[in-house]
Amino acid sequence: MSITMTVNGRQAVVDDGATILTACEKAGVKIPTLCHHPDQKVKAVCRVCVVEVAGHRSLQAACAYPAQAGMEVSTGTPRVREAQKTVLELRVAGTIRPQDSCGSASCACCSRGTR
Amino acid sequence: MPTCVNNVETLANVPAIIENSPLWFRSLGTTNSAGTKVFTLTGNIVNSGLIEVPMGITLREIIYEIGGGIPHGRKFKMAQTGGTSGGCLAEAHLDIPMDYDSLSRHGSSLGSGALLIMDDSHCILDLTRCFLKFFVHESCGQCTPCREGTPALYQLINALIEGRGDKSTIELIHRLARTMQDSSLCALGQTAPIPVVSALRYFWPEIEGHMQGSCAVDKCFASKGEVRR
Numbered sequence: 001m002s003i004t005m006t007v008n009g010r011q012a013v014v015d016d017g018a019t020i021l022t023a024c025e026k027a028g029v030k031i032p033t034l035c036h037h038p039d040q041k042v043k044a045v046c047r048v049c050v051v052e053v054a055g056h057r058s059l060q061a062a063c064a065y066p067a068q069a070g071m072e073v074s075t076g077t078p079r080v081r082e083a084q085k086t087v088l089e090l091r092v093a094g095t096i097r098p099q100d101s102c103g104s105a106s107c108a109c110c111s112r113g114t115r
Numbered sequence: 116m117p118t119c120v121n122n123v124e125t126l127a128n129v130p131a132i133i134e135n136s137p138l139w140f141r142s143l144g145t146t147n148s149a150g151t152k153v154f155t156l157t158g159n160i161v162n163s164g165l166i167e168v169p170m171g172i173t174l175r176e177i178i179y180e181i182g183g184g185i186p187h188g189r190k191f192k193m194a195q196t197g198g199t200s201g202g203c204l205a206e207a208h209l210d211i212p213m214d215y216d217s218l219s220r221h222g223s224s225l226g227s228g229a230l231l232i233m234d235d236s237h238c239i240l241d242l243t244r245c246f247l248k249f250f251v252h253e254s255c256g257q258c259t260p261c262r263e264g265t266p267a268l269y270q271l272i273n274a275l276i277e278g279r280g281d282k283s284t285i286e287l288i289h290r291l292a293r294t295m296q297d298s299s300l301c302a303l304g305q306t307a308p309i310p311v312v313s314a315l316r317y318f319w320p321e322i323e324g325h326m327q328g329s330c331a332v333d334k335c336f337a338s339k340g341e342v343r344r
Contacts, residue, residue, distance in 0.1 A: 045300065047258050047300070086293075
């Protein structure tokens, strides 16, 4: 059985059980991914593929969220872009855990925060 | 697998409702938040412990009538409702009714029913850092926004405490908070920024003071503007 939904207003027809990511590919909309790999189980942990789904309070991971009939997905909105950029920034920055004992002025993490 | 999970507090209400009728239950509390609520009253309060009160009771009534007030002649400063991921409320909120709608309007929640009361000997940034330390430890580390975001928030608050914060620090805190609330995998990461955001909102003059090198309770800086480590 197939279902119909929209991605950025464009119609996408996917098989029942497909993810938003698959629907986006079908609609010709590119979604960035990091932890997603077709040969592996869905992990949904990197949060780089987040999209806006109408009626949902928070953003959803496109690689994991199942497509539903009539679902309205928006990608690349300012809200999505900001989240994706910040997530990537955090991933690359690789924040070091705060250490209680670190009072060194020369420590790159402690003295400069995360900037 | 269909699973039914019931809160103990919900189950405990059932016998009383069967015995006294749903109308009786509805007569307690407010229209949208009926019945009673169990709170865990902790922190700088004379009578700490578990209390059961009608929904919609004010924070002032809980603190000064049931809780017996703030000990050691100190003044009330902050109340955190709903546990560590709840919002920090200030003195101006003492008269808001404790129910689902009112608290959510003020950026907080009833959450777990925990009520942390803090007196004026505490610095709001010190408290916020303490809440964040909890989240850094509790984050399971699966998703990026929570695993990396909680220590980043901790570092940013720490920067403010040590007098290294400026306007860009605040902007970064807000952007991080939005991202964590929007894209974390579970409710832990989604709610971890709530105490931070509410502290920035309701205790702004005190936080702004830190950017100019002064701490309202003189906790964060030594004399002569030196940073206390």
